[in-house]
Structure formats: structure tokens, C-alpha cells
Amino acid sequence: MSLWSRAALLSVAIAAGAVAVSIGAWAQTAKAIPKGWFLHEELAPTLDLAFYEPTHVSFSVSCTKGYTDAVVAFRPEGKGPDGKTPTKLVLSRGAASVSIDATGQMFNGSYVVDGLTTMTPALADLLQGGFTLTVGGKEIKTYATTDQDRAHVEKLTQACRS
Numbered sequence: 001m002s003l004w005s006r007a008a009l010l011s012v013a014i015a016a017g018a019v020a021v022s023i024g025a026w027a028q029t030a031k032a033i034p035k036g037w038f039l040h041e042e043l044a045p046t047l048d049l050a051f052y053e054p055t056h057v058s059f060s061v062s063c064t065k066g067y068t069d070a071v072v073a074f075r076p077e078g079k080g081p082d083g084k085t086p087t088k089l090v091l092s093r094g095a096a097s098v099s100i101d102a103t104g105q106m107f108n109g110s111y112v113v114d115g116l117t118t119m120t121p122a123l124a125d126l127l128q129g130g131f132t133l134t135v136g137g138k139e140i141k142t143y144a145t146t147d148q149d150r151a152h153v154e155k156l157t158q159a160c161r162s
Contacts, residue, residue, distance in 0.1 A: 034149075036148065037051055037052075037149035038050055039155055044065065046064050047156050048061075051143055057075060059143060060073050060075075063119060063159070063160035065160065068118045068119045070117055070118065070123070071114055072091075072115055072117055074135060076113075076135075082106060086104075087135060088135070088137070089113060089114075092126070096126060098117070098122055098123045100116075101115050102114055102115030104135075124161060127145070127153050127156070128157060
């Protein structure tokens, strides 16, 4: 499968998986909704690591086990501009930084910014150790990994580097 085909497939998985399916599957019982990082493995070999806010999934990384291609997506609350808007997603902590060419667009009533990248050691380190997300030059949020969800993050980063 070509890089572009996998990217398109992963892009659909991230938008549908992290934003719609994940919330729908967990919303049946409010106390079952994860908080923070959670790894969805039900569509293996595709893995989806999602960060759960109280009202929605705000950030996710999807990949296929054994491949280094990964789709990184951010979903802010509220609506964004109509049409596709090129932008940059930047994950950073201290001197470490990963910049991803991304596109923002409305998808099923939600604004999603996503881009294709590679699960490099630098990206894996940022996901495992926490990072600040910048979108289009604007600092948005700092994501941290707690002891409770560290295994979810490590499992994704290891599966997508082998």
C-alpha cells in the first residue's frame, strides 16, 4: 500500500475513530469514558491513541502496527473556517520539537487539524514525556502523560516504530 493510500486510510480512521467512534463507544456509560490518554486497539492492526477531554477527544495519533506512518490530529472545541486550510502542528518540550504539515477542515460538524508524519524517536519521546501543542503558530495546550496512562502511550509508540 502506498504512503498516500495509507495516509488517506489513516486520516479517515483518525477522524472517524478518535472523534466519532471513540466517544460513541464510551458515551454509553459516563463513568466509563476515559480521562487523558487511552489506546484504542479494537481495529488492530490500526491503533488510535486518543486524549480525552471532559467533552470530546482533543488530540490523537493513529498508526498501523509495524509501520512508521502516523496521522496526528487535533480537534479544538468549536467550529473553524470553511474549506481546507494548510497549517502546522508543532509538538514541543524544551529544545525538542516536531513540526507536521497539516490541514484544518470541517469534518462531520467538527473542526479537525490533521497531518501525516513518521513515528520518529523524537515524536515518540514527546508523546511519552508530554508536550506543548502549537497550531498555526498559536500555543494551544500542554499534554502530559500520567502514570495511569503511560502504558497506552508507550504501546502505540513502540508498535509504530517496529
